[in-house]
Amino acid sequence: MTSIDSYKPIEVVERSSIWKRHQRSFDLLLLAIVVVAVWQVFFLIGGAVALASPLQATRTAIAMLTSADFWVDIRATFSAFASSVVIEAILGILLGAILGLRRMTGDVVEPMIAGLYSIPKLMFFPMITLFFGIGMSSEVAFGVLHGIIPIILFTMSAVRNIKPVYLKSARTMGLSTTQTLFTIALPATVPEIFTGLRIGISGALIGVILCEMFGSSKGVGFRLMNAMANNVVADISAITLILIVVAAVLSAALMVIDERLHRRI
Template sequence: MKRTGDSLLLILGILVLWQVLYWLAGDIALTSPTGTAEHLWKLLGTARFWGHAAETARAFAFAVAISLVGGVALGVLLGLNRTSGVVSEPILIALYSLPKVTLYPLVLLCFGLGMSAKVAFGAMHGLIPVTIFTMKAIMQIKPVFWRTAHVMRLTPRQMAFTIALPAVLPEVIVGARLGFSLTLLGVLIGEMFASQRGLGFMIMSAMGLGDMATIMAVAVFLSVFAIAANALLMWLDRAIPR
């Protein structure tokens, strides 16, 4: 109960801060919370908005699927062997902290404009954190678990489902949470540069028109979606029995 109260307080605090900023910065820079809500409500009623949102959702779904499946597979593959794990970790971390926007032209030249470039760009952002977390989780499984499994003569299949999976699941969910938000960011940035559809494009074209209300409304819509998804994954993380 106290947690809910705190969250409400936080939201209220953010709204008050926003309103104050609005009074300070004025109409050109920001729209007020109520103005943004109104505009968002109006946008939600238009088919144009949902067309863009569906396009983003489709690219995002593909990219997240690639990030999660690919990241977990790659992480398991690299983590099972200690040497390959130790060898690849710094390389993965270096790739992770690279400003991947820089590589955008490369992605465009390889994939062309459109859907596949967006998906590739999103997956590029999300794949590596999932890989890193899965790999570290596999490497950190206590050796005694494996020995116990040998003593009990478990088949590889049993080992995977009764030992490896439960042991790595919490870490993988943390990785998935990070991968999820980074993939979303990747897809949106991709749409901002080279797309004629999607919410990122909508923001970019609103930016060209100086249409602050639309920028704020779409940004808020995306933030609420991202925070809700994040909260869901965090809840999932807590719900797993340890």
């Protein structure tokens, strides 16, 4: 009896771990079902003039994804998106880390950055197109504008929360600001920095799509705006569905990485 009872806690732990592994998948499936159900209800209320049905949107999306022309737009969008992510990650992490190490400067600049984050970014669209023109350069700049601020703020907060003994050790060893930044500050704050990156990457995708809608001649955002101008409901619904799926998959992948990084702390 004793030996059998001793295995019960292990079985409970195993069942708990299995449930936790499958809980996220179950939640995502449930959310997808709810979204499709709500979509179908709105379709029944508004009719085909306002919204395509989930089935029709799916069929149109599949047809688009099998079209070579649509993949030209996808490549244009994700080229701008990838460039935005690289630029905002490098600039955002460096600026955030420097402002985190230089506390007085950070205290002055942080309210300005936070205030800028609350302003609708479309206000800056005319200035961006004036400086960068219409095309990929403005898309990249608009994507960076949408995503860099969370990276700066999260990195700044993470660096400020580094254990003081680390920074004291750096000063004792005579490390410069640059050496302290790359050997102590950034490695010690990777999980928190990645959380900012996760939010910044999502913001960059939004910025690129918005810029394509209002100031580009190609890309998924341009195709969406063109469908809206011509009131092609099926195309609007299909492109929206594709963007939702891409954003959901990207967000889920980043969330998994984020959780694993925090688990190692």
